[in-house]
Amino acid sequence: MELIQDFNKIFERISKDKPLVHHITNYVTVNDCANIILALGGSPVMADDPKEAEEMVSLASSLVLNVGTLNQRTIESFILVGKKANSLGIPVVLDPVGVGATKLREKTVRSILDEVKLSVLRGNMSEIKNIYGSGGIIRGVDSIDDSMKGGKEIALELSNRLKCVVAITGATDIISDGDKVYYIDNGHEILARVTGTGCMTTSLIGLCCGTKENPLQAAVMGTTIMGIAGEKAYETLENKEHIGTFRVKLMDAIGSFSIKDLEKRGKIHEV
Secondary structure (H helix, E strand, C coil), X not given: CHHHHHHHHHHHHHHHHCCEEEEECCCCCHHHHHHHHHHHCCEEECCCCHHHHHHHHXXXXXXXXXXXXXXXXXXXXXXXXXXXXXXXCCCEEEECCCCCCCHHHHHHHHHHHHHCCCCEEEEEHHHHHHHHCCCCCEECCEECCCCCCCHHHHHHHHHHHHCCEEEEECCCEXXXXXXXXXXXXXXXXXXXXXXXXXXXXXXXXXXXXXXXCCHHHHHHHHHHHHHHHHHHHHHCCCCCXXXXXXXXXXXXXXXXXCHHHHHHHCCEEEC
16 A cells, blocks of 8 residues: 555654654643654644744744634744744644634634645634635534535645645544545544544644655544544543543553554545
8 A cells, every 4th residue: 555655654754853843732732732742753842932933943843833722922923933934844734723713713724824834734624614615613612513524525625725735634534635535434433522632633743744755645644643543542441431541541552553553454545
């Protein structure tokens, strides 16, 4: 499988180079995002003050922007660091958490899209639909739009419009670079009961992009790793309702992840 060869190359680069992933992310999930990068072999940094963010991103392999908890400091930093990353050829991954829920969130995401060139946009269906223009349903920062109907067309069209990879995560993940489209059927519904699994998926995509390999393969790989890790963590639960234990086991599953997990368990289909 050609994808497995691409994934193996990314794994080897992560192991060799330990890419530094600079995050400007939200304080609800910042610790989990840092730990998941470390667990897979990368190095995280979370510098969000405008006075140091540009300097920090200059040292990074990739940049993750996450709008989950907005404030004026981070809003300013998003644009400063994004432009700096673009000027240095550093991949930028955006997680538009809850876009459409408030005017400030909508304005912030639109500003990033207008002023920063993305490598990957990752969101749930509601978030992606809001950016696309078909009005996904948001409650707070949570999606209540579970339908993936029309996802292939939305991913293709939005990818071509934004000139970046679009990753829609849900029951079936849909990822496109405007030409190819992949469906990923890994994962478990319990992932939706743990805060931050979407943010962590974005961080994994950022780590894979930090290897400077193809962003489409990086997005597919990062998303699939989270799905398979969720499956493995759930399988080891003695009590299937122990969410706290699942959260710890999820991190363990990332830490012990190998290319063989992708070979044996990956449910990836090009459509």
